[in-house]
Amino acid sequence: MTKTDFDVIVIGGGPAGATAAERLACSGTKVLLVDKEGRIKPCGGAIPSIAMRDFDIAASQIKARVKRARMTGPSGNQVGMEIGDIGYVGMVDREEFDPYLRERAALAGADRLKATFKSLTYNQDGTVTINLAGDHDSETLTTKLVIGADGANSQVRKTVFGPKKKPPYVFAYHEIVESPQDSDPASFEPARCEVIYDRKVSPDFYGWVFPHGGQTSIGVGSAVKGHDLKDATKLLRDRFKLSDVKTVRCEGAPLPLKPMRRWDNRKNVVLIGDAAGVVAPSSGEGIYYAMHTGDLAAQEAKAFLETGSARHLGAIRKRFMKGHGRVFFVLGLLQYFWYGSDKRREQFVNMCKDPDIQRLTWESYLNKKLVRKDPMAHIRVAIKDMGQLLGLAGR
Known part of the structure; x- marks a missing residue:
């Protein structure tokens, strides 16, 4: 067995990677968080109530x-x-928020390295050797698992799946x-x-x-x-x-704006966050979903290390889609249809006057679930939606 430097190496220190590293470190896993730092992602910066609850976000960050x-x-x-x-x-503000999350990971026990991912090599015993470039030198490290959380232009994704596989x-x-x-x-x-x-x-x-x-x-x-x-x-x-x-x-x-069909290589590499395409259609929201995939990745990575079974890596996507796949599907339809023309956009904005739509929208957004407790509200919204569609069709 090749001697490994770390149990898990996380590439990318945004909300997904920093959360994965923090949760893994809290569980006693020897984890390295690699981030090139100095770059701020363009982002509106909105996070829902569930993110503040689930991830104990400090009030100073709001x-x-x-x-x-x-x-x-x-x-x-x-x-x-x-x-x-x-x-x-x-x-x-992502300029402060991302460093805050990386510092939380370090305080939990994660090692940190300022570097850029360059390439990886699969070893015969199932470990992975990665090549990193720092400010002044390069470094080679070996690990049992790589978590790619290096954003929309993920170099880990390109290396594992090829440049044409992208959301x-x-x-x-x-x-x-x-x-x-x-x-x-x-x-x-x-x-x-x-x-x-x-x-x-x-x-x-x-x-x-x-x-x-x-x-x-x-x-x-x-x-x-x-x-x-x-x-x-x-x-x-x-x-x-x-x-x-x-x-x-x-x-x-x-x-x-769409989760990839596969996040893992069925061996020892898995993608999360933007690298896996986990940003909501229609709204473009990604911070909560990124942190959630980081949490799921930490849970399943721990099970992977204990059992050696790569099915735990595939379970990250399965669990995410079970919890949020329907929301992503609905939002994708919304974007495809209502954003299709200015006529439809105008109708969409007019629909937002409706109190049922407003309440269901905010409850679903803040808690990241399709609201089921008021079925009559959904029926009323469906009838109003159909009225809007028929109105459009008749023009």
């Missing part, structure tokens, strides 16, 4: 507590969606700006998220203005080649009277 959202349709029609007394959306993407760009101190509530409110459905902003996704306390994320997502995301972001800044506030930083990256 930069704003959002209690409402406002949807804007192509015509300029705006619809407010109040959360009410069931909770709030916590807003984090569908939209491209996201945002600008972090200083939140205005004195603003017109009609344009900007620090406890309100803005979601904009407009072809000029995004022909196939949406734009956003998400407050983070002292800073605000203004951005756009789209998969349409040639659509200028920077120009669209400028349009949003002008529209919400944020043109003159100071820009702190600008970031862009692909955003995967």
